[in-house]
Amino acid sequence: MTQISILGCGWLGWPLAKKLIKEGHSVNGSTTSENKLPSLEASGIKAFLVALESEYVSNSITNFLAESEILIIDIPPKLREKSASLPTPSERIFVRKMENLIPFIEKSTVKKVLFVSSTAVYGNENATITEDTHPNPETESGKQLLLAEALLQKNQNFAATILRFGGLIGEDRHPVKFLAGKENLENPDAPINLIHQNDCIAIIEAILNQAKWNEVFNAVAPFHPTREEYYTQKAKEYNLNPPKFRTENSNIQKIISSKKMESVLNYQFRPDNY
Structure with missing residues (x-):
């Protein structure tokens, strides 16, 4: 049994914690909502x-980290998008959060950190993106995630693995519900780069079980139909009005490759999730 702390028991962190507990681990979980505490406790x-x-950082962080060997950081930047230029130090809100957190990790028993990041660190390049691709974030959140990754990777007090997820979907979360019935949508033939919650959890488990530390992994399902094909089909499955796309070709042809993860972790995605 390993004691694990999960910073951010939200849409992904909560079901992940429940799965890890089911596998025999002890889990500390954090939330920013006091009303959520009883429900988390009821989940074990x-x-x-x-x-x-x-x-x-609130004083509770010390007890939250106490006696844990592994810390999973799963908190989104939640930033307003700014200009395309790099943020000034005063604007690096998420990065400052990580800078405040790291000294507490260094003083704790934590020796391994898994940081949930995003493929937004790559920007919109018309290419097949691998972990060797130089990140070129265009959004403010992508820029700050990349800076936060670097802070964790360069720290000598713990081993850090970076997990870059594509667009997150699940039984209760799918972009087609937002796109249904909309018209004049851009990039009809741009490929999708999505990952299901079930695969997210299974991949994290594989990293922990196989002790794959000091790594960077892209995590996107290897299924890349066009936006128009995919969301039209999904609208039918959900009995929604299909979205309508513009007729011109897309400028964006970015495909995120997860071949490294599939090879190193021997992980196989489940097509039925998509």
């Missing part, structure tokens, strides 16, 4: 109210 999670801000 030792729950902590943790506020990680750009100015401070």
